[in-house]
Amino acid sequence: MHFSLLLFACALCGSTLALNNGLMRTPPMGWLAWERFRCDIDCQNDPKNCISENLFMDMADRLSEDGWRELGYVYVNIDDCWSSMERDENGRLQPDPKRFPGGIRKLARYMHDRGLKLGIYGDMGTHTCGGYPGTTLDKIEIDAQTIADWEVDMFKFDGCYSNATEQEQGMEVLGELGSCFRSLFDCKCILALAGYPLMSKALNATGRPIGYSCSWPAYRGGLPPKVNYTQLGEICNLWRNYDDIQDSWDSVLNIIDWFFDNQDALQPAAGPGRWNDPDMLIIGDFGLSLDQSRSQMALWSIMAAPLFMSNDLRTISSGARSILQNKIAIGINQDAMGMPGRRILKEKSGIEVFWRPLSNNASALVFFSRRTDMPYRYTSSLRQLNFTTGSYKIIDVFTGKMASLKDSTDFVVSVNPTGVVMWYVSAPARTNLNHLRRGQEAHRVAEENFIPYVFL
Numbered sequence: 001m002h003f004s005l006l007l008f009a010c011a012l013c014g015s016t017l018a019l020n021n022g023l024m025r026t027p028p029m030g031w032l033a034w035e036r037f038r039c040d041i042d043c044q045n046d047p048k049n050c051i052s053e054n055l056f057m058d059m060a061d062r063l064s065e066d067g068w069r070e071l072g073y074v075y076v077n078i079d080d081c082w083s084s085m086e087r088d089e090n091g092r093l094q095p096d097p098k099r100f101p102g103g104i105r106k107l108a109r110y111m112h113d114r115g116l117k118l119g120i121y122g123d124m125g126t127h128t129c130g131g132y133p134g135t136t137l138d139k140i141e142i143d144a145q146t147i148a149d150w151e152v153d154m155f156k157f158d159g160c161y162s163n164a165t166e167q168e169q170g171m172e173v174l175g176e177l178g179s180c181f182r183s184l185f186d187c188k189c190i191l192a193l194a195g196y197p198l199m200s201k202a203l204n205a206t207g208r209p210i211g212y213s214c215s216w217p218a219y220r221g222g223l224p225p226k227v228n229y230t231q232l233g234e235i236c237n238l239w240r241n242y243d244d245i246q247d248s249w250d251s252v253l254n255i256i257d258w259f260f261d262n263q264d265a266l267q268p269a270a271g272p273g274r275w276n277d278p279d280m281l282i283i284g285d286f287g288l289s290l291d292q293s294r295s296q297m298a299l300w301s302i303m304a305a306p307l308f309m310s311n312d313l314r315t316i317s318s319g320a321r322s323i324l325q326n327k328i329a330i331g332i333n334q335d336a337m338g339m340p341g342r343r344i345l346k347e348k349s350g351i352e353v354f355w356r357p358l359s360n361n362a363s364a365l366v367f368f369s370r371r372t373d374m375p376y377r378y379t380s381s382l383r384q385l386n387f388t389t390g391s392y393k394i395i396d397v398f399t400g401k402m403a404s405l406k407d408s409t410d411f412v413v414s415v416n417p418t419g420v421v422m423w424y425v426s427a428p429a430r431t432n433l434n435h436l437r438r439g440q441e442a443h444r445v446a447e448e449n450f451i452p453y454v455f456l
């Protein structure tokens, strides 16, 4: 068995190391089952909510009919608990026959017919986190090929149950390969022999473009030196760095804190084709107020995070929908430059300021309140926030209000407890000379010099 694995790994090492699938140049967007629907497999008693093809077709209908797809939410992703407990007679993974009677390829085509894409879940280890069949090293090639044969577009590779025995097995193989490659190939190959890089190669080798989400860092503490983000960026399109999100503000806040406390390590790791994944959007579920929902949307956009909603699109409230469908927030998240933002200020008052550079010299600002008393009136100026001299156009992302603001002018934002004010800030007007030359622009110049004291 080790010999065939060795041949497979040798074959993969012949090609380039980089994941060159050209996918996900902006953070992927869509819907993912796990947080909201977990491992509910009781289709007899809970047919509308159990993990079955009907649930994914329902969500696909909503995405394509309720305006989501046009905004970029195109992935419909199956998570754990979709498969049968046994592989088929050829050793291939197979879906649970009762819950997915049409099979995965048919479901993929259902998505493709609607301009959507299908994602599926696997686990590098003996079992998935939910106890379903996992992908051990010897199954990587066959599982990658199965997924490609099904015409799946994205693959999340979890990391439960890579137990000691498996690791030993891996080490043994590594040893063999070490001697193999020392004489045959360059030593880079030896570095690429853990399951995650092998799966990356195996997916590439199928010839089908498949977005690859790796949970690897989340199982290794999420930080260097244990996690090598340069290598990850070469083999995965996105990666879970940290804990699973739950349906509560505590959980969202904990994730926000971890990502921004560690921004020096994490922020440079992301860019077009390779994204940090702070986990799903829980907007539209039960745990967040509307203010907290805006905070999640705003900070996930600052982070350039994948936007995978895990909610029930059949019953979502209009308030949650309008936050998730906010075009300016989505535009910031999807900015072509793909550079994530950072926390730039932590005030004693409990206000924190975040900033993300955007294309065309624009940027996004988020004023976030950790307070739990009342709306806080925060005073600052663009100059204090490191903006260069000039007059800027501001759009308040969640109210749509617009104004112009000079770098030197004090403004006040009123930030609700656990909420945000989010701004899109355009590049400073270069010079008003052109405007002055044309009479009809005089009005615009006057407007640009209008200085709002309170920006609500």
Ligand code: GLA
Pocket (backbone or CB within 6 Å): 034, 079, 080, 128, 129, 130, 158, 215, 244
């Ligand atoms: C892990 C992952 C989750 C989800 C579950 C499924 O906890 O981090 O995102 O996929 O497994 O069992």
